Amino acid sequence: QVQLQESGPGQVKPSETLSLTCTVSGGSIGSYYWSWIRQAPGEGLEWIGTTHYTGSANYNVSLKSRVTMSVDTPSNQFSLKVTSLTTADTAVYYCVRGGQRSWFDPWGQGTLVTVSS
Amino acid sequence: QSVLTQPPSVSGAPGQGVTISCTGSRSNLGANSDVHWYQHLPGSVPKLLIFNNINRPSGVPDRFSASKSGTSASLVITGLQPEDEADYYCQSYDTGLSGSVFGGGTKLTV
Numbered sequence: 001q002v003q004l005q006e007s008g009p010g011q012v013k014p015s016e017t018l019s020l021t022c023t024v025s026g027g028s029i030g031s032y033y034w035s036w037i038r039q040a041p042g043e044g045l046e047w048i049g050t051t052h053y054t055g056s057a058n059y060n061v062s063l064k065s066r067v068t069m070s071v072d073t074p075s076n077q078f079s080l081k082v083t084s085l086t087t088a089d090t091a092v093y094y095c096v097r098g099g100q101r102s103w104f105d106p107w108g109q110g111t112l113v114t115v116s117s
Numbered sequence: 118q119s120v121l122t123q124p125p126s127v128s129g130a131p132g133q134g135v136t137i138s139c140t141g142s143r144s145n146l147g148a149n150s151d152v153h154w155y156q157h158l159p160g161s162v163p164k165l166l167i168f169n170n171i172n173r174p175s176g177v178p179d180r181f182s183a184s185k186s187g188t189s190a191s192l193v194i195t196g197l198q199p200e201d202e203a204d205y206y207c208q209s210y211d212t213g214l215s216g217s218v219f220g221g222g223t224k225l226t227v
Contacts, residue, residue: 035217044119045155045163045206047217060216094162100217101210103153105165105174 002027004095004108011114018082018115022095022108029053029076033099036069036080038091039110046091050099051078058100085115120145121207121220128226134195137223139207140188145218147188150210154183154192157204157222166205167192194225202227 008020022034036048049059051069059067068081082089092112098104122140129135139152146152154167165174170185183192190207207220 044222045157045208045219047208047219050217058216061214100215101150103151103165103168103208104155104163105168107162107164109162 002097002106004097004106006093006095006108006111008093008111008113010112011116012085013117014086014115016085018080018085018089018113020080020093020095020111020113022078022080024076024078024097029071029073029078032097033102034071034078035096035098035100035104037094037096037104037107039094040088040091043091047100048080048082048093052099087115089113090115119221120211120214120218121209123205123207123220123223125221126224126226129194129197131197131199131227133197134193135197135225137192137194137205137207137225139190139192139220141190141209142188144213145188145209145211146185146190148212150212152183152185152190153208154181155206155208156201157206158200159203163206197227199227201225 030053035050051057053071057069066083071078092110094110095108096104127135151169155163156166157163167183180196204222211218
């Protein structure tokens, strides 16, 4: 079955850019939508955005100015970039299969990103 | 404030049942957007529990059921077991925001 695995730095400094990659195994990245979701400590789940292998992307309006997503079809990976980080971006970041109009399944294991100087 | 409103917590004794509500608006549940539910066990990854309002993925016990009507949806858990202790989230699509939205989550104590 399809499995997802996030990779990226565990700690980044304020004002810097976060780059995360999600590797999809057990299936092709084509034909599906792929999303990023995060959960700040003690908070609920927040949809960050959705991308597609065709290159289209849709982002949470509250993050839109700072977020970019893309798909690398040959590598079966998709990625997330968040610029101008603040401590409020500290969260567990999950990559998931699914688009903003559908359900999310499966989920990656999640990666904790701490924004701190 | 979450776009979808859930009670912060619910509780029930083992063997009993609980209902978790999810209240939206005309721009999400009321716009015919489907509702999906997730179970987030402590220290684990969120797991899809219900998709498209009423459907259970394979492997989810039939103790979990859900419904949707108008701008509200509900998750019902019967025959509570200690391992059901988790956070539960509803999720839908908001036409005004053009994006996916989650409820604030409900902590179930058994």
